[in-house]
Amino acid sequence: MRLEIKNISKTFTNKKEVNNVLEDISFNVGEGEFVTLLGPSGCGKTTLLTIIAGFQNPSSGEIFLNGNKVTKPGPDRGFVFQNYALFPWMTVKENITYPMKQLKLSKNEQEERLQNLLKIAQLQGKENLYPHQISGGMKQRTAVVRSLASKPEVLLMDEPLGAVDFQMRQILQKQLEDMWMKDKTTVVMVTHDVDEAVYLSDRVIVMSDKRGTVVEDIKIDISRPRDRNSKQYDSYKKHLMGILKIALTKNQIENEVAFAK
Missing domain, CATH: 3.40.50.300 (P-loop containing nucleotide triphosphate hydrolases)
Incomplete structure (x- = not known):
């Protein structure tokens, strides 16, 4: 690349x-x-x-x-904004899987990728929380792995x-x-x-x-x-x-x- x-x-x-x-x-x-x-x-x-x-x-x-x-x-190309830019009406899981759904990945692919990204970002156990329920650091980590969800180059x-x-x-x-x-x-x-x-x-x-x-x-x-x-x-x-x-x-x-x- x-x-x-x-x-x-x-x-x-x-x-x-x-x-x-x-x-x-x-x-x-x-x-x-x-x-x-x-x-x-x-x-x-x-x-x-x-x-x-x-x-x-x-x-x-x-x-x-x-x-x-x-x-x-x-x-x-994935993009991470300074202000997180998470969807407030979506959970951590839904935010991360959103770009995968746009790419029409299978449910199995989405789940496998989700679990790997949650592990990378140390967000296991937080996937069902909404942005207003997590810290600024967690929001930023969610934003980063959401950008990685589509496997950008x-x-x-x-x-x-x-x-x-x-x-x-x-x-x-x-x-x-x-x-x-x-x-x-x-x-x-x-x-x-x-x-x-x-x-x-x-x-x-x-x-x-x-x-x-x-x-x-x-x-x-x-x-x-x-x-x-x-x-x-x-x-x-x-x-x-x-x-x-x-x-x-x-x-x-x-x-x-x-x-x-």
Whole structure:
């Protein structure tokens, strides 16, 4: 499996004002890789993710998955939203099996897949509860395995842990990593959290707040599970924070020069 992002640009026009959100973005994602798009708010990370998902079209450029051009949403790409996006009138089980029913899998296939996903997400015994009856962490795990239910080739996650507090976030990062290690689905995740990017990713693609320019594509070469207190871990965090700071400072200077003109 190979996900190819080729020369993606996205421009929004509003009352004669042109906003170039993304400009000529290119990179590839290999099978089983966990790749994170890291950058400040407003740099186009989520826009790029929704283009990969097929929710919107680029102004120019192309997305390919296994050589097939992406032009619309499909079951080969699962999407996890920041706000869970669970159906409140459905139980945990019904939420997870919903995409399987859309694919018209047999009842036996649905049940086998359901039990495996409940085990991966540590949700056994919770399958008959409704979203309002479970914790935020359980909701997020339900959202993740629901996206895995259709066996997508790529899982796209937009700030999946952004709605939880700091302490819960670190617990869920570990649980998310455990789930990914068991399933090994290819992942592209959006975050602005440097620590989260280092903890979860095989690669981190740093995007600038200037038209989403790719500032750096760095491999996180640390064995799993990762030790947040190790010197190597701290070194990656400092490096990424330094790259973000340089990119922001450079853009601020360029903006000031453009304004002066």
